[in-house]
Amino acid sequence: MVRAVVLPAVNAPLQLTDIDLPDPGPGQVRIRLAAAGVCHSDLSLSNGTLRQPAPAVLGHEGAGTVTAVGEGVTRVVPGDEVVLNWAPSCGDCHFCRLAEPWLCAHAGAAASVPYATLAADGSPLYPGLGTAAFAEETVVPATAALPLPDGVPLADGALLGCAVLTGWGAVHHSARVRAGESVAVFGVGGVGLATLQAARIAGAGPIVAVDVSAEKEELARSAGATEFVVAGEDTAKRIRKLTGGHGADVAVECVGRAQTIRTAWSSTRRGGRTTVVGIGGQDQQVTFSALELFYFGRTLSGCVYGNSDPAQDLPVIAGHVRSGALDLSALVTERIGLDGIPDAFDAMLAGRGGRALIVY
Missing domain, CATH: 3.90.180.10 (Medium-chain alcohol dehydrogenases, catalytic domain)
Structure with a gap:
């Protein structure tokens, strides 16, 4: 038994x-x-x-x-x-x-x-x-x-099976973050923390963490966030201010709520990229106007399991664990x-x- x-x-x-x-x-x-x-x-x-x-x-x-x-x-x-x-x-x-x-x-x-x-x-x-x-x-x-992979503690290795593969893949596969690009991460839970670390490893900056709880600021900054925003009605505006007035190059939504997805999309610059990792219910409907879709030229994409191939990604991620970067x-x-x-x-x-x- x-x-x-x-x-x-x-x-x-x-x-x-x-x-x-x-x-x-x-x-x-x-x-x-x-x-x-x-x-x-x-x-x-x-x-x-x-x-x-x-x-x-x-x-x-x-x-x-x-x-x-x-x-x-x-x-x-x-x-x-x-x-x-x-x-x-x-x-x-x-x-x-x-x-x-x-x-x-x-x-x-x-x-x-x-x-x-x-x-x-x-x-x-x-x-x-x-x-x-x-x-x-x-x-x-x-x-x-x-x-x-060698060099990864067995207990902590459990996190590779979902949170880390998802966050890593959201940054490196779905959003394809490049060094020097600004990134906003919505939701500082397990996946959000992995996403912040992946963005830091990718050389992103500034990295803005967004959460409804102010108590998560220290946690977010320890994972790589350079800025922290408590979610509110002016979240997108505050992120634009923190990114030179243009908006973030990339937003990663780790919550799965219609309002958060919409805010993440609105926080990116013209031509920016939003990756949705969070899982929402069928009742969570996100709306956009046809004109803004044309004008802003932004990309909104879903992300399943970080768009990862675990057999190929785990050895790469393990290298960063062994080096201390992750x-x-x-x-x-x-x-x-x-x-x-x-x-x-x-x-x-x-x-x-x-x-x-x-x-x-």
């Missing part, structure tokens, strides 16, 4: 309970988790913003050690330290053939197939985003287990146990802190 946090149904309270994990089947691996991050996407799964069959074990940002492998698995062996990949690409669909693995048509297939059962009554359980990291152990497809531990504002997840959800809703990290 394995201890896990179960979501019984959408919008139902989380339950810490025992589950039964099967041995890994063909093409699967079993992993003993060392750590898992509590991400806003988990909250979106729990409240129905993102679809997820239930009952389910959520959690998708994790790292651990392989304990067993199923038939046909050769890419990892027991004892290997790995990072979970919640969106493994198939390599053969339309998007994969276009070299866009982050849009793989089959990346979410594992989430719709039961992977374990409740110990109490044998009810089938689904793995949140195919990974189910809110548990002491999990079973995932071998393609969802990426080797942890500080994974700086993203973590609280280390908790499984029983701390509900409070971590409440903190995200209230806009407090950066990343909560479950340490097993």
Whole structure:
């Protein structure tokens, strides 16, 4: 038996309970988790913003050690330290053939197939985003287990699986930030902090962090922000003032709200680029006039998993971790146990802190 946090149904309270994990089947691996991050996407799964069959074990940002492998698995062996990949690409669909693995048509297939059962009554359980990291152990497809790069601490390596890949990719792949460009980052949570560090590594400047909480200024500046703005009605105007009157070259929105997306777009210069990382609900509608679209010539783009290819990006990111340029531990504002997840959800809703990290 394995201890896990179960979501019984959408919008139902989380339950810490025992589950039964099967041995890994063909093409699967079993992993003993060392750590898992509590991400806003988990909250979106729990409240129905993102679809997820239930009952389910959520959690998708994790790292651990392989304990067993199923038939046909050769890419990892027991004892290997790995990072979970919640969106493994198939390599053969339309998007994969276009070299866009982050849009793989089959990346979410594992989430719709039961992977374990409740110990109490044998009810089938689904793995949140195919990974189910809110548990002491999990079973995932071998393609969802990426080797942890050398020199990266195992527990902190969990953050590579979502926050860091997303923030890094938003800067380097989606927005393609160049040295000397100004960047505004909206939302100083786990992904926002990773985005700020990525912008600093890219040589951006000034780097403006925006958040509703003034208490996050020190956190933002430690991650690379040179300026901090408490969100308000004049946010776009203040960012233009901080960027020579023109507006930021790039804005990265890490919140997923219509008003924040609109403000991020308005804060960029003519010809500026806005990348939306935050996940919003269908009710969040953003509007623009036809004239302003023409006049400002700005670009607005979505960003899935940082538009990253984890197999290629993780070694690059790890190099910055080893050099000290990227500080994974700086993203973590609280280390908790499984029983701390509900409070971590409440903190995200209230806009407090950066990343909560479950340490097993």
